[in-house]
Structure formats: structure tokens, C-alpha cells
Amino acid sequence: MKLSESANSSPGSPDTRQSIQETRLRRHDAWKILWPVLIDVWIFGVVAAFFVIRVVDSSLGQRVLAKILRGHF
Amino acid sequence: MRFAPAILANLIFAAAAIGYGSFLRPLFPPQFSRVDRAALTLLGGLGLLGTIFFDLGQFWYTKPLLIGILAIGDAIFLFAFWRQLKPSRARIALPKSAVVAALVVACVLAITALGGLVRPVGDMNDDAIAYHFLGPKVWLRDGLIRPVPDQPCTAFPAMIEASYGALMAAGNQRGPNLFAITGFLALLLIAAALAERISGRPSAAWWAAALIATMPAVYRGAYGGFIDAIYAAFVLCAARVAFDARRLSDFALAGLFCGFAMATKYTGVLASAALLAIVLAMIRKLPELNAKRTLQSLAVAGAIALVVAGPAYIRNWLVLGSPIYPPTPGLLRFFRIKYMSQSAVQGFYHYIRVRGFGMGRSATAFLLLPFHLTYQSALFNGAGGIGLAPLALGPFGLIAARRVLFVRALAAFALLLAIAWFVTEQESRFLIDVYAIVAVLAAVGMLHVARWEPRFAPFLTAIMLACSLGYGLFMIGKARADDLHAVFSRSYAEQRQWQDVPYLASFQYLNGQKAVTKVLILDPSIAAYYSDKDYIKPSGAFGAESISDPQSLIRSEGELAALHISHILDVRDGNRGFEVPAHLADLTLVFEQPNQRIYAVDDGRSQSAVSTRDSGHDFDRH
Numbered sequence: 247m248k249l250s251e252s253a254n255s256s257p258g259s260p261d262t263r264q265s266i267q268e269t270r271l272r273r274h275d276a277w278k279i280l281w282p283v284l285i286d287v288w289i290f291g292v293v294a295a296f297f298v299i300r301v302v303d304s305s306l307g308q309r310v311l312a313k314i315l316r317g318h319f
Numbered sequence: 320m321r322f323a324p325a326i327l328a329n330l331i332f333a334a335a336a337i338g339y340g341s342f343l344r345p346l347f348p349p350q351f352s353r354v355d356r357a358a359l360t361l362l363g364g365l366g367l368l369g370t371i372f373f374d375l376g377q378f379w380y381t382k383p384l385l386i387g388i389l390a391i392g393d394a395i396f397l398f399a400f401w402r403q404l405k406p407s408r409a410r411i412a413l414p415k416s417a418v419v420a421a422l423v424v425a426c427v428l429a430i431t432a433l434g435g436l437v438r439p440v441g442d443m444n445d446d447a448i449a450y451h452f453l454g455p456k457v458w459l460r461d462g463l464i465r466p467v468p469d470q471p472c473t474a475f476p477a478m479i480e481a482s483y484g485a486l487m488a489a490g491n492q493r494g495p496n497l498f499a500i501t502g503f504l505a506l507l508l509i510a511a512a513l514a515e516r517i518s519g520r521p522s523a524a525w526w527a528a529a530l531i532a533t534m535p536a537v538y539r540g541a542y543g544g545f546i547d548a549i550y551a552a553f554v555l556c557a558a559r560v561a562f563d564a565r566r567l568s569d570f571a572l573a574g575l576f577c578g579f580a581m582a583t584k585y586t587g588v589l590a591s592a593a594l595l596a597i598v599l600a601m602i603r604k605l606p607e608l609n610a611k612r613t614l615q616s617l618a619v620a621g622a623i624a625l626v627v628a629g630p631a632y633i634r635n636w637l638v639l640g641s642p643i644y645p646p647t648p649g650l651l652r653f654f655r656i657k658y659m660s661q662s663a664v665q666g667f668y669h670y671i672r673v674r675g676f677g678m679g680r681s682a683t684a685f686l687l688l689p690f691h692l693t694y695q696s697a698l699f700n701g702a703g704g705i706g707l708a709p710l711a712l713g714p715f716g717l718i719a720a721r722r723v724l725f726v727r728a729l730a731a732f733a734l735l736l737a738i739a740w741f742v743t744e745q746e747s748r749f750l751i752d753v754y755a756i757v758a759v760l761a762a763v764g765m766l767h768v769a770r771w772e773p774r775f776a777p778f779l780t781a782i783m784l785a786c787s788l789g790y791g792l793f794m795i796g797k798a799r800a801d802d803l804h805a806v807f808s809r810s811y812a813e814q815r816q817w818q819d820v821p822y823l824a825s826f827q828y829l830n831g832q833k834a835v836t837k838v839l840i841l842d843p844s845i846a847a848y849y850s851d852k853d854y855i856k857p858s859g860a861f862g863a864e865s866i867s868d869p870q871s872l873i874r875s876e877g878e879l880a881a882l883h884i885s886h887i888l889d890v891r892d893g894n895r896g897f898e899v900p901a902h903l904a905d906l907t908l909v910f911e912q913p914n915q916r917i918y919a920v921d922d923g924r925s926q927s928a929v930s931t932r933d934s935g936h937d938f939d940r941h
Contacts, residue, residue, distance in 0.1 A: 281771060281772075282771060282772035282774070282775075282776070285715065285768055285771060285772045285776050286772060286775045286776060286779060288711065288714075289711045289712070289768070289776065289779040289780060289783055290779055292693075292707050292710050292711040292783065293707060293711070293779070293782060293783045293786060295694065296693075296694065296707055296786060299694045299695075
């Protein structure tokens with residue numbers, strides 16, 4: 247569809263400009279939804295990684311991990 | 320009362336620094352905020368004062384002179400500065416959103432102030448005992464600043480150490496320890512100034528200060544004689560001024576701070592080069608900057624930096640044979656140096672390479688640096704890391720302010736500093752300038768994240784901050800727990816002294832006897848800092864040798880007499896036995912304790928009897 251549309255409309259025509267604008271708007275809307283999620287996931291990930299590493303790095307964590315890896319759990 | 324001299328000396332010192340710093344106020348750009356001005360005044364004053372002490376110290380470094388210089392600074396502070404301070408101007412803006420940050424900063428500063436009251440203890444593994452405090456103590460005794468032959472690190476740029484000597488002169492040995500509060504405050508002030516410059520919000524300034532204050536890796540470089548925090552503050556001052564510089568006076572001020580950085584640490588040369596590269600790149604982006612005039616201004620800035628820092632490097636060249644001492648392996652081909660052999664210098668740099676290996680030097684290791692510095696700080700001797708905020712919020716701060724040229728310049732500067740650190744020595748506290756910049760970006764990011772994602776981000780940010788600040792405070796409190804305990808408990812302080820000061824009994828004896836004039840210290844692992852008497856240490860740190868054959872020295876009465884040595888301190892540890900052979904003629908054993916012996920050189924002035932008890936000398940008088 248897009249190919250035929252673009253073939254029928256010249257690069258500077260109002261149809262093409264409108265189509266580009268619509269694409270931009272759609273991207274903008276998608277970004278507006280994605281960006282806050284990205285922020286949440288990033289901050290949550292940093293905090294979660296801190297706890298995971300603290301637990302894994304602890305002596306208890308190391309012992310549990312060693313048992314899991316040996317299949318004793 | 321035992322703390323009063325140190326407190327008084329530091330108050331006098333800080334007031335003198337502000338006094339001298341007030342000379343720089345006409346150079347400050349008019350658009351600079353109050354926080355900017357406060358930071359630049361304090362740090363400028365500290366730099367000027369240190370430069371005066373160091374430069375004059377090459378000729379005279381006596382107690383009256385040092386106190387006189389401080390008194391002049393205090394007079395300037397009282398008559399020129401204090402009268403200008405009006406209550407309304409001195410008020411600090413504290414928004415409600417920054418109350419927690421202010422409390423955190425106050426808490427860390429209180430720990431620093433209290434912990435700074437302890438008397439320095441430790442062995443040769445403690446840099447403060449090994450050289451930061453040793454140098455000033457020896458220089459004060461000699462009345463002259465000269466590198467201590469047995470400790471190559473006393474040849475490092477010593478602007479701050481020269482100030483430590485003034486604090487010892489005006490107070491006592493606790494004085495330089497308490498200086499941590501001034502240095503740390505200066506770093507927080509300039510970081511707050513940067514945050515306010517970028518965001519225009521006082522709350523960002525407070526949060527930047529709080530994030531930095533709770534970074535254990537930053538804190539490690541701020542107390543116990545370490546000069547890394549104040550060095551970073553000088554670098555940040557130079558960046559603050561340089562990236563907004565338009566007039567000749569702005570560039571001159573930036574050059575002055577570059578000079579202070581280079582006069583504090585060798586790495587200041589790299590930081591100044593990085594700053595120059597960024598400013599040159601900025602010329603193309605700023606149409607209002609005339610390229611020719613800017614280059615002239617940069618030449619003036621460079622000249623000022625060289626005038627300020629030059630004496631440290633020229634002195635080394637004249638006295639030790641190389642401007643950078645110990646010279647890097649590359650420089651070693653061009654300079655012949657004193658006191659260290661080629662293999663000793665290579666051993667010194669090998670030690671640095673091994674200690675600063677971090678996570679390696681591959682491209683992947685560099686790209687993973689933000690994660691490693693956040694989660695694996697122990698690999699960089701990180702003392703507890705930098706908290707979570709730089710990684711969690713720093714990128715958002717950078718994105719939010721990406722169009723501001725000042726921020727781009729600051730980020731590029733941080734990148735260049737990080738590269739320089741990565742390829743040289745990956746010691747966490749050597750990266751404090753970068754940590755401060757990313758903390759500033761994190762504080763800016765914090766404001767924007769709440770605006771971009773008002774539903775969950777404030778809650779997640781609060782949890783992240785609680786973890787980060789809480790963990791940082793815990794690590795800092797843990798690191799200073801012994802110091803705080805020693806401040807509040809005299810008996811613990813005494814016990815700690817016996818525990819942490821190697822061969823304390825011998826030093827008590829030597830310091831308490833009038834007949835002791837000059838001590839020969841045979842073991843390189845002995846911390847000569849604790850000797851109040853003049854000393855010679857033939858074999859020093861990192862293979863430094865002030866005398867080529869110490870054994871011949873012991874056996875030759877003539878040589879001992881020629882060096883005016885009155886006593887010999889001989890010790891035994893796990894690796895080596897006593898060095899002085901038993902029943903050596905002309906030496907009398909005058910003091911003996913487990914693993915430690917003191918001999919008097921018989922020249923009619925020696926002691927009459929062997930003492931096996933403590934001399935009763937009040938070591939705590941410092």
C-alpha cells in the first residue's frame with residue numbers, strides 16, 4: 247500500500263507531507279508511552295540489581311548458589 | 320581541652336583562606352551565584368594559602384612564619400570580608416524538597432568534624448602516616464620544605480601538605496586530620512554550584528551535595544590526610560569557570576585553579592590538558608567567542624597555571640633530578656635521579672599498575688565501567704562505592720540538559736578524565752572529580768524524572784535514594800566508627816594507639832629523652848612520622864635509599880658521629896631479625912622491649928642504664 251501511495255504522490259505533495267507528519271506523530275505518541283516505562287524499568291533495574299548483587303555476594307548467597315550449581319537443592 | 324588547639328587552628332586556617340580568597344572576588348564573572356562565589360572564595364583562598372606556604376617553604380618553613388601568614392589572612396578576613404557579610408546575603412536557600420538532603424549533608428559533616436579530632440594512628444600502609452603527615456612534620460623540624468629522602472611520595476606536589484604543616488604549627492598533630500571538614504565542605508560547595516548552574520534550582524544543589532557526601536569512595540579521599548577530594552574540588556572549580564568563560568579574567572581564574580590542581584597532584588596536569596581540549600572544542604560552538612582572542616586568553620591562563628604549579632616541578636628537577644618524581648618509565652630515560660635506582664622506580668610503577676588494574680584495560684571493561692563502579696567498587700579499592708543515584712539518574716540528567724553547551728562540555732570533560740584514569744591507575748578515589756560530575760547530573764535528572772513520569776518514578780526514586788543514601792551513610796559510619804569511639808573514650812584512644820602505632824614504646828622513649836638528638840632507623844617498615852626527633856632512615860619506602868650501605872654505617876663509629884646520630888632504633892618483625900649485631904663496640908643498649916631495641920651511640924652522651932619500662936613520656940600531648 248505504502249509503495250503504491252508513494253508512487254502516486256510526488257515527494258513535495260501535501261499527501262506525502264501529511265503522511266510524514268502522521269508517522270512522526272505516531273512515533274511521538276509511542277515514545278510518550280514508552281519513555282515513562284523506560285524510566286521506571288531503568289530505576290527499578292538499578293535498585294533490583296543492587297539487592298541481587300548484595301545477596302549473591304554475601305556469604306549466605308554464595309553458599310546457596312554453590313549448592314544450586316552442584317544440584318544439591 | 321585536648322581538641323581545642325586543633326579546632327582553633329582549623330578555624331584560624333579557614334578564616335585565613337577566606338581572607339586570601341576574597342582577593343579573587345573581583346575576578347568572578349558577574350553572573351555567578353552566591354554558591355559559586357562561596358565555593359570559589361574558599362577554594363581560591365585554600366589554593367593561594369597553600370601556594371604561599373609551599374613557595375616560601377622552599378626557603379623558610381618556620382612556625383612563626385606560618386602563623387604570621389595565617390594571621391595576615393585572618394586580618395584580611397576580619398577587616399575586608401566580615402564587614403561585607405550581611406545577614407540577608409549570608410542566608411542559605413533550603414527548599415522543603417531538599418530538607419532530607421540537607422540533613423544527610425549535616426550528618427556526614429558532623430561525622431567528619433568529630434572523626435577529625437582524633438590523633439593520627441596507623442602504620443606505613445596508611446598514606447597519611449607514610450607521607451601526607453610525615454612531610455610537613457619533617458619540614459617544620461628542618462625549617463625548610465625538601466623531599467624526605469626515604470619517602471619518594473613526599474616529592475609529590477605538596478600544596479595541601481604545606482598547609483598541613485601550618486595546621487601543625489598553629490595547632491598540633493590533630494590539626495591536619497580536622498582539615499578534612501574544610502576540604503570536604505569545599506568539594507560539596509563547588510558540586511552544589513555546578514548543580515545550580517545547570518538546573519537553576521537550589522534543591523538540585525542540595526541533592527548533588529547529599530549524593531556526593533554519601534559516596535563512600537568520595538569520602539575516603541576526603542579524610543585522614545587524603546587530598547583527593549580537595550584536588551577534585553580544584554579541578555571542578557577550573558571547569559566551572561572555564562566552561563562559562565568569556566572574558567580574559569575568566570580564563571585567568573580558570574588557569575589559576577588548574578595551577579592549584581597541578582600543585583596538589585600530578586594528575587592535575589592531565590586534568591588541565593583535558594580542560595584545555597574541551598575549551599578549544601567549545602570555541603567553534605560559541606560564535607561570541609573570538610578565536611584569536613580566546614587563544615590569547617588561554618595562553619594567559621596557561622601562564623598563570625605554570626606560575627602557580629611550576630615551583631613544585633622545578634624544585635623536584637633541581638633537588639631530585641626530575642620534575643616528576645619518581646619519574647615515569649618514559650621520563651627515566653631523560654633524567655638521572657637521586658635516592659632511587661632504576662629498578663626501584665620500575666618497582667614503584669609496577670606497584671601502581673598492579674594496584675590500579677581494576678577490571679582491566681579493555682574496551683569492554685571501559686564500557687562496563689558505570690556498572691562496575693556502582694556494583695563492584697571493591698575492585699577499584701572503592702571503600703564502598705558511589706551509591707546508586709549516578710547510574711539510576713545520571714543518564715536522565717544528561718538527556719534533560721543535553722542541549723546546554725555547559726553540560727555537554729562537563730560531560731565530555733568527565734569522559735576524558737575517566738579515560739585518563741582508566742589507562743593510568745584505576746583507584747576509585749582518584750576519580751572523585753568524575754563522581755562529583757555524575758552526581759550533579761543525577762541531581763538534575765532527579766528533578767526531570769519526576770516531571771516525565773509522575774506516577775511511579777518519584778516512588779522508585781525515593782526507594783533508590785533511601786537505599787543509596789542509607790548504604791552510603793552506613794559505610795561511612797562504619798569507616799569512622801573507630802575514630803568516633805576514640806574521640807569519646809580516652810581509654811579506647813589509648814588502647815588504639817598501642818594497637819595501631821607500631822613500636823610505640825620505642826617512640827615514647829626516643830621522644831621523651833633529651834639525650835636523643837638524631838635517630839638512625841634501620842627498618843624501612845617503621846613509620847618515622849612518630850619520631851619527634853630528627854632521624855635518618857637509610858632504606859626507605861619503594862626501595863628509596865638515602866645511604867647506600869647501612870650495615871657499614873652501624874659498624875663505623877666515625878660515620879655515625881659524622882652524621883650526628885645519637886641513637887639507633889632496631890626492630891624485628893616476622894620477615895627480618897635485628898640488624899645490629901650483639902655486643903657491638905661503641906653501642907650501648909639503652910631500651911629493650913619485645914621486638915624493639917634502642918642503642919645509644921657512645922660518645923660521652925649516651926644513657927647510663929637499660930630501660931625496659933615505658934619512659935612515661937606523655938605521647939598523647941599531641
